[in-house]
Amino acid sequence: MRRNYALIAVMIRFATAPLIILVLFFFPIWSYAQSTGGPKLIWKVNRLDLGTILEEQGLQKGIFEFSNTQDSLFYITDVLSECGCTTVEYTRDSLELGESGKLIISFDPTSAAVFFSKLIVVKGNLSGIKDSLYLEGISVPYPSDIKRAYPVVQGDLGFRLKKVNMGDVFDNEPKIKYVEFFNMGDQLLDKGAFRSQTPPHIQISQVQQFVRPQERGLLMIRYDGKIRNDLGYFEDQVPVSWENIPGSEVKLDLIADLFEFFPPIQKSNLNDVPQLFIGQKEIDLREISSKTLARRSVTLTNKGRQTLEIRKIQGNCECLKIEVPKSSLAPGESMELSLTLDPIGRKGIDQRNIYIFSNDPLNPVQLIVMKSRIE
Template identity: 55%
Template sequence: MIRIEKTLYTLLFLCFFSQLTLAQETITPKLIWAVNKVDLGTVLEEQGPQLAEFQFTHTQDSLFFIETVVTDCGCTTVEYTQDTLQVGESGVLQVSFDPSSGAGLFSRMIIVKGNLFGVQDTLYIEGNAIPRASDPAGTYRTRKGDLGFRLSKVNVGEVFTNQPKLKQVEVYNFGKTPFYKDSLQFAGPEYIQFSQLTDSIMPNDRGLLQVLYDGKLKNDLGYFEDQVSLNWKDSTTFIQLDVLADVFEYYAPFAKDDLNLVPQLVIDPKEKDLKTIKANAIQVVNVVLNNRGKQVLEIKKVQGNCECLKLELPKTTLEAGESILLKVVFDPKGRQGIDQRNIYIFTNDPLNPVQLFLLKSRVE
């Protein structure tokens, strides 16, 4: 009797273990997607539907086919590979997005269900849809030659040194001559490049320009404003644009256990209120910079937001536990009322590579 019970327990255990193993196998990814998100960028309504393509590979021994695809918006339609795939074979799913469905930033979700248990993958398309302008003259107020811009300057925003930043710029042609993509000529610093995305910008119509800003080529950190020139060979239009960017050093993620090993900048104090001061009285403030980490801290740059600031450092490298004084000289001449000065400190502290010191005052 005891032997029979042991046999039954053994069989039950083996069945349970087999089911557990099978359950573990079902969560193994069966489709490998090249990407699961596509950024369509800036999309003009008159450009019509935009396509995003997703490629996938079937990785399991079982035969596979897509059963259904569900989207979260009627603005998207989907076409996909209908074939039954064997292991190692690939397929394609194409999503068409209609930009006339709405305006502004969008993020659409696509759910892919397969015939195999556990196959339900989620894909995304995103971008910025811009509807037609009912009043071009009022919308594109900044005129540069025959081209109209929404804003007077191109703000690229934050740029990191690990990869170039792309920014689309919408323009309107108020002239009588088309602007063709292959005739665009650009002059500016090597870390900025301009291109025309639309093949042509016809009279009384819109188009898209694109600026590429390479933070690594810039080889500097902080806020910058550069001027570039654009002209088209078959047009008399010659324009100058100001390009704004904030360039930051990129640091790859690191293990939590290494937090106390890397350089760590500590600022004391983080802000200073001078209270009420006279416009003819130069102010001097000393700020302590301390390296709390166990590796050498490198101060790569100290930048103020005003020419009224003079910043002095005795050195730019700090050993573990070392402190130095940052001397801040503020000349309030020509200022009046509540004032705030920002001083940015760029270091190789991977957790906080840019830190801010605030200098506040009320100038009489």
């Protein structure tokens, strides 16, 4: 019996040993996680976009502001940068609770081409403070061949492209884009004399105070989707000029795709939102005559638990006629979308796109493709 008890004791000891080792192994990690806590500094922003920078503009500065949220005195002990293209200045005084400081990053644009994102790590005297900041932007090198770099010429200005593509513009915040140009004339372009005839949703301004002859400049374009209050693809032609220079007017062609912004949805709420289901997303008309109208219908269904609202339906051609009987669908309700293609004057392989904008937050824009071969 004693031998059995001894054997059992040995077995228990060896069985519990791995468990003890595991506890000892994970305990330091768990203790570290408990001690680190949340962030101890409040940064106004931790990612700063310098926008588009021309190489000849020289050093560019970005300012990060922070506040001390701890009862203890705080000061920065070290700032680390991933490359030598940045230099750092920062508040070296000790900060009490609620006091603020600044960290100024100077960036050399000759060190990067096109998009850049530079990491800056800030260390403090208090345990656990090691914050990451990012300085971003687009650096444009000076071209070796001016005429080749700016082939689109309007008056005395050279541009890289015929149209300014604003890309996707959402209604929750304005989209900002910088457009570079080259002053090929012999007149000084003064920011104070710059004028633009823009609609309410577009604002254009000259970035530099002066752009001298044979120098590059930047125009800042601000496109506000909320003010435009529409959805889909749009083109705008905006005249700009300098009032002190006769004949200086040029026309900027802007294109943009406007979308409604939907905030992220929790996984538990996915089934509660409106859901647009399209019965047929690709319609193949096969061979059709250019003298005959082609008609089809597509079923739209709301498979969600909230009312589905059709914000807009947009085709990519005036040859398409789209008829929708109503603009909203109750949960479980369906309707027929009527499509009519007028192929007159067309020949060969043809494809028409129909975009449906709705308040379905998971699929706010859906596409129907209509294909055909016109004889």
